[in-house]
Amino acid sequence: MPPLKDLRVVRSSIDGYGVVATRAFAAGELIAEVDGVAWRDGEGVDDRYSLWIDDGLYFDMVDQTRWINHSCAPNAGLETGVSDTGAVWARIVARRPIPSGEEISYDYAFPAHLAEPCRCGSSRCRGMIIDEEELPAVTAAR
Numbered sequence: 001m002p003p004l005k006d007l008r009v010v011r012s013s014i015d016g017y018g019v020v021a022t023r024a025f026a027a028g029e030l031i032a033e034v035d036g037v038a039w040r041d042g043e044g045v046d047d048r049y050s051l052w053i054d055d056g057l058y059f060d061m062v063d064q065t066r067w068i069n070h071s072c073a074p075n076a077g078l079e080t081g082v083s084d085t086g087a088v089w090a091r092i093v094a095r096r097p098i099p100s101g102e103e104i105s106y107d108y109a110f111p112a113h114l115a116e117p118c119r120c121g122s123s124r125c126r127g128m129i130i131d132e133e134e135l136p137a138v139t140a141a142r
Protein backbone atom coordinates (compact mmCIF):
# COMPACT_ATOMS: atom_id res chain seq x y z
CA MET A 1 0.00 0.00 0.00
CA PRO A 2 1.26 3.54 -0.58
CA PRO A 3 2.81 5.31 2.44
CA LEU A 4 0.52 7.75 4.20
CA LYS A 5 1.21 11.36 3.34
CA ASP A 6 3.01 13.43 6.00
CA LEU A 7 3.74 10.40 8.23
CA ARG A 8 6.69 8.02 8.51
CA VAL A 9 7.14 4.77 10.46
CA VAL A 10 10.33 4.77 12.57
CA ARG A 11 11.84 2.98 15.54
CA SER A 12 10.14 4.57 18.52
CA SER A 13 11.53 5.76 21.83
CA ILE A 14 8.17 4.69 23.35
CA ASP A 15 7.92 1.10 22.15
CA GLY A 16 8.84 -0.86 19.03
CA TYR A 17 7.88 1.07 15.93
CA GLY A 18 6.16 4.42 15.99
CA VAL A 19 4.87 7.03 13.57
CA VAL A 20 6.32 10.53 13.30
CA ALA A 21 4.94 13.59 11.56
CA THR A 22 7.00 14.76 8.57
CA ARG A 23 5.33 18.17 8.65
CA ALA A 24 3.70 20.33 11.31
CA PHE A 25 0.01 19.78 12.13
CA ALA A 26 -2.31 22.38 13.64
CA ALA A 27 -4.57 21.57 16.59
CA GLY A 28 -7.74 19.90 15.31
CA GLU A 29 -6.22 19.02 11.95
CA LEU A 30 -6.83 15.60 10.41
CA ILE A 31 -3.61 13.55 10.57
CA ALA A 32 -4.86 10.40 8.84
CA GLU A 33 -7.95 8.51 7.80
CA VAL A 34 -7.43 4.97 9.05
CA ASP A 35 -7.65 2.29 6.35
CA GLY A 36 -9.04 -0.84 7.94
CA VAL A 37 -11.30 -3.86 7.75
CA ALA A 38 -14.35 -4.18 9.99
CA TRP A 39 -15.00 -7.52 11.72
CA ARG A 40 -17.24 -8.95 14.40
CA ASP A 41 -16.75 -11.16 17.45
CA GLY A 42 -16.25 -14.79 16.48
CA GLU A 43 -14.77 -14.12 13.06
CA GLY A 44 -11.31 -15.17 14.23
CA VAL A 45 -9.46 -12.12 12.99
CA ASP A 46 -6.02 -11.16 14.35
CA ASP A 47 -6.99 -8.53 16.89
CA ARG A 48 -3.56 -7.06 17.70
CA TYR A 49 -4.11 -3.91 15.70
CA SER A 50 -7.87 -3.70 15.92
CA LEU A 51 -9.84 -0.78 17.25
CA TRP A 52 -12.94 -1.32 19.34
CA ILE A 53 -15.82 0.43 17.57
CA ASP A 54 -18.96 -0.83 19.30
CA ASP A 55 -20.18 -3.95 21.13
CA GLY A 56 -18.72 -6.88 19.21
CA LEU A 57 -17.59 -4.65 16.33
CA TYR A 58 -13.92 -4.00 15.57
CA PHE A 59 -11.78 -2.34 12.91
CA ASP A 60 -8.45 -3.93 11.98
CA MET A 61 -6.01 -1.15 11.04
CA VAL A 62 -4.26 -2.22 7.83
CA ASP A 63 -2.17 0.85 7.09
CA GLN A 64 0.70 2.66 8.85
CA THR A 65 -1.66 4.00 11.52
CA ARG A 66 -1.41 0.58 13.24
CA TRP A 67 2.10 1.56 14.36
CA ILE A 68 0.97 4.69 16.21
CA ASN A 69 1.85 4.25 19.90
CA HIS A 70 -0.22 4.84 22.99
CA SER A 71 0.60 7.74 25.31
CA CYS A 72 -1.05 8.79 28.57
CA ALA A 73 -0.41 12.40 27.44
CA PRO A 74 -1.10 12.05 23.72
CA ASN A 75 -0.76 14.72 21.04
CA ALA A 76 -3.56 13.22 18.95
CA GLY A 77 -6.94 11.61 19.40
CA LEU A 78 -8.83 8.77 17.76
CA GLU A 79 -12.34 9.30 16.37
CA THR A 80 -14.42 6.34 15.21
CA GLY A 81 -17.93 5.70 14.01
CA VAL A 82 -20.25 3.90 11.64
CA SER A 83 -21.74 5.70 8.64
CA ASP A 84 -25.41 5.60 7.59
CA THR A 85 -24.50 2.90 5.09
CA GLY A 86 -22.89 0.74 7.79
CA ALA A 87 -19.27 1.47 6.89
CA VAL A 88 -16.89 1.70 9.84
CA TRP A 89 -14.55 4.71 9.83
CA ALA A 90 -11.69 5.88 12.03
CA ARG A 91 -9.40 8.86 11.91
CA ILE A 92 -6.51 10.36 13.85
CA VAL A 93 -6.83 14.06 14.70
CA ALA A 94 -4.26 16.42 16.26
CA ARG A 95 -5.22 17.51 19.79
CA ARG A 96 -2.61 20.25 19.92
CA PRO A 97 -0.08 21.77 17.50
CA ILE A 98 2.41 19.04 16.50
CA PRO A 99 5.82 20.04 15.13
CA SER A 100 7.42 18.14 12.25
CA GLY A 101 9.45 15.20 13.56
CA GLU A 102 7.36 14.58 16.68
CA GLU A 103 5.98 11.10 17.30
CA ILE A 104 2.20 10.81 16.94
CA SER A 105 0.37 9.16 19.86
CA TYR A 106 -3.17 8.71 21.10
CA ASP A 107 -4.76 7.21 24.21
CA TYR A 108 -5.62 3.56 23.52
CA ALA A 109 -7.99 3.66 26.54
CA PHE A 110 -8.16 -0.14 26.86
CA PRO A 111 -10.94 -1.64 28.99
CA ALA A 112 -9.67 -2.96 32.35
CA HIS A 113 -9.51 -6.62 31.27
CA LEU A 114 -7.16 -5.71 28.39
CA ALA A 115 -4.95 -3.28 30.34
CA GLU A 116 -1.20 -3.73 29.97
CA PRO A 117 1.87 -2.02 31.46
CA CYS A 118 2.61 1.41 29.97
CA ARG A 119 6.08 2.76 29.26
CA CYS A 120 5.05 5.97 27.51
CA GLY A 121 7.39 8.04 29.69
CA SER A 122 4.97 10.93 30.08
CA SER A 123 4.91 12.75 33.43
CA ARG A 124 1.20 11.92 33.57
CA CYS A 125 1.72 8.22 32.85
CA ARG A 126 -0.99 6.08 34.50
CA GLY A 127 1.42 3.07 34.62
CA MET A 128 -1.02 1.06 32.55
CA ILE A 129 -2.56 1.38 29.14
CA ILE A 130 -6.14 1.64 30.28
CA ASP A 131 -9.22 3.81 30.03
CA GLU A 132 -8.67 6.63 32.52
CA GLU A 133 -12.15 6.06 33.97
CA GLU A 134 -11.43 2.38 34.72
CA LEU A 135 -8.08 2.99 36.44
CA PRO A 136 -9.40 3.68 39.99
CA ALA A 137 -11.26 0.35 40.08
CA VAL A 138 -8.17 -1.56 38.90
CA THR A 139 -5.72 0.06 41.32
CA ALA A 140 -8.16 -0.37 44.23
CA ALA A 141 -8.30 -4.11 43.53
CA ARG A 142 -4.52 -4.55 44.03
Ligand SMILES: [Zn+2]
Pocket: 071, 072, 073, 118, 119, 120, 121, 122, 124, 125, 126, 127, 128
Ligand atom coordinates in the same frame (compact mmCIF):
# COMPACT_ATOMS: atom_id res chain seq x y z
ZN1 LIG B 1 1.72 5.93 30.08
